[in-house]
Amino acid sequence: MLERKTRKDRTDVTFVLPADQPPGEVSVVGDFNDWRPGTHTLAPRPDGRRAVSVRFPAGQVHYFRYLAAGDYWFNEEAADGHEGANSRLNT
Known part of the structure; x- marks a missing residue:
């Protein structure tokens, strides 16, 4: 699931997954972090789900x-689309 907060010049996106699906550590890996695992690792939230937030400039497309x-x-099933093997995010 994606949670978005649109600001004047940016979009804050929170990537959210269930607590144990899939099990173990999960990272969001994309063109915004040079496809480096571990840069944006999802952490537990008080509601039991896991999440990480990333700030993006407005008006861009990321994979x-x-x-x-x-x-x-x-x-991500709730992505703005899919291209090849990647999920697409429009900010």
Whole structure:
């Protein structure tokens, strides 16, 4: 799930996943962090889900995927679209 807060010149996006699906550590990996795992790792929230927030400039397109333990890559179903193997995010 994606939570968005649109500001004047940016969009704050929070990437949210259930507490244990998939199990283990999960990172958001994309063109905004040079596809480096571990840069944006989801952390537990008080409601039991896991999340990480990233600030993006307004009016851009970014591509990303999730990477879970065991080299398990997967996409965001609530993304703005998908291109090839990647999820698309429009800010």
